[in-house]
Amino acid sequence: MKKYASILMIGSDTKKAGKTILACQIIRQYCDRDITAVKIACFDLKDNHLDRSEIVVEEEKYKISEQLHTKGNSDTSRYLKAGAERAFFLCAQKDYLKDAFEAFLKKLSKNTILICESTSLRLFIKPGIFIFIENRQTDKDQIKEYADPIKKLADRIINYEGGHFDVSWIELIDNKWQLKKQIT
Numbered sequence: 001m002k003k004y005a006s007i008l009m010i011g012s013d014t015k016k017a018g019k020t021i022l023a024c025q026i027i028r029q030y031c032d033r034d035i036t037a038v039k040i041a042c043f044d045l046k047d048n049h050l051d052r053s054e055i056v057v058e059e060e061k062y063k064i065s066e067q068l069h070t071k072g073n074s075d076t077s078r079y080l081k082a083g084a085e086r087a088f089f090l091c092a093q094k095d096y097l098k099d100a101f102e103a104f105l106k107k108l109s110k111n112t113i114l115i116c117e118s119t120s121l122r123l124f125i126k127p128g129i130f131i132f133i134e135n136r137q138t139d140k141d142q143i144k145e146y147a148d149p150i151k152k153l154a155d156r157i158i159n160y161e162g163g164h165f166d167v168s169w170i171e172l173i174d175n176k177w178q179l180k181k182q183i184t
Helices: 019-029 075-082 094-106 147-151
Strands: 002-012 035-042 054-058 062-067 086-092 113-117 125-135 156-160 170-173 176-179
Touching: 002 019, 002 147, 019 035, 019 075, 019 113, 019 125, 035 075, 035 094, 054 094, 062 075, 062 094, 075 086, 086 094, 125 147, 125 176
Parallel strands: 002 113, 002 125, 002 176, 035 086, 035 113, 125 156
Antiparallel strands: 054 062, 062 086, 170 176
């Protein structure tokens, strides 16, 4: 499994778990850096969820678009409002997620600092930090069936109970995301 130290990945056990809230907090904390953010979703492309800004890659099994403005309330618009340099939406059929992500990376420079909203992608790559959010405000029947094994891969598990998150334990040094070392 390939490691990408410049990627901070956020996954969760449910939808509406606060992933975008957390991503935007981290973007604001590091707004002096050129952060790129990407939201990744796995579903059938026939559902036409990609009515967002400019298509940069369009294949039969996946599509990638770049958000170019801050209008609206899409997650990618929220990334830009928080201070991201660039924001993307990647939509792929689950079996093509790895291929889609590799195509996405080819569109970026090698020094890109990335915040990635995805649970499933963690099965294919090792980010600098993988944060898993447990949503305590939802019914157990809403939990993603595949989330539990991915949760075990988390560097940090945090709970969402509404509001904001403490992100003081995250640091970005030399374009590499890492957990702050605790002083004992």
